[in-house]
Amino acid sequence: DVKVTQSSRYLVKRTGEKVFLECVQDMDHENMFWYRQDPGLGLRLIYFSYDVKMKEKGDIPEGYSVSREKKERFSLILESASTNQTSMYLCASSPQGAHSYEQYFGPGTRLTVT
Amino acid sequence: GQSLEQPSEVTAVEGAIVQINCTYQTSGFYGLSWYQQHDGGAPTFLSYNGLDGLEETGRFSSFLSRSDSYGYLLLQELQMKDSASYFCAVRDPLPSGTYKYIFGTGTRLKVLA
Numbered sequence: 001d002v003k004v005t006q007s008s009r010y011l012v013k014r015t016g017e018k019v020f021l022e023c024v025q026d027m028d029h030e031n032m033f034w035y036r037q038d039p040g041l042g043l044r045l046i047y048f049s050y051d052v053k054m055k056e057k058g059d060i061p062e063g064y065s066v067s068r069e070k071k072e073r074f075s076l077i078l079e080s081a082s083t084n085q086t087s088m089y090l091c092a093s094s095p096q097g098a099h100s101y102e103q104y105f106g107p108g109t110r111l112t113v114t
Numbered sequence: 115g116q117s118l119e120q121p122s123e124v125t126a127v128e129g130a131i132v133q134i135n136c137t138y139q140t141s142g143f144y145g146l147s148w149y150q151q152h153d154g155g156a157p158t159f160l161s162y163n164g165l166d167g168l169e170e171t172g173r174f175s176s177f178l179s180r181s182d183s184y185g186y187l188l189l190q191e192l193q194m195k196d197s198a199s200y201f202c203a204v205r206d207p208l209p210s211g212t213y214k215y216i217f218g219t220g221t222r223l224k225v226l227a
Contacts, residue, residue: 033215035217040122041219042217042219045215045217050212056210056212058214059214059216090156092157101162101164101205102147102162103147103149103157103159103215104159105158107155108156
């Protein structure tokens with residue numbers, strides 16, 4: 001079974017703090033993604049990575065950065081958290097090739113910035 | 115801009131058939147996927163259409179018409195456990211040879227007893 005884990009289910013941070021969200025997958029997938037999910041807006045892509053040390057911006061990268069030093073781990077960093085970054089953050093992974101359309105999601109991290 | 119449109123909510127009774135539509139407007143297209151998400155849970159993959167036509171997986175079927183930029187998810191013999199949100203997603207090819215994924219805003223399905 002593919003497993004994608006995220007470091008925290010719930011997180012509360014203060015405005016201006018640097019926040020790290022960690023994601024680990026155990027299926028040797030090349031592709032990894034970070035989304036945020038807000039009511040009425042669906043899932044919006046923040047950043048993604050197709051290889052170690054490689055990253056590409058998604059649709060809403062402002063205020064975020066990422067790091068992928070190892071194939072199984074993809075970290076999302078909020079450089080200086082703001083209240084408008086309060087959201088559910090979902091990590092996903094998928095293989096390369098013919099089945100790259102099938103993404104496997106982690107349980108999500110609900111981040112509250114106060 | 116790029117967008118995927120779905121109805122926000124659909125209600126049906128147990129045992130019925132329901133269709134959730136998705137129309138898309140994206141700069142590129144390389145297939146349409148469907149995901150299910152229960153409240154408090156993670157999205158899980160349901161089906162994928164890379165070519166026009168119908169794909170069937172048990173009680174669920176998905177259809178794609180690329181010429182109409184349109185697809186739908188069909189759920190048959192509805193069960194209470196099908197109450198969830200359903201998202202369509204387009205795989206959008208990038209100049210780098212990679213893909214990004216664009217999700218719709220989701221359709222909340224309520225199944226009534």
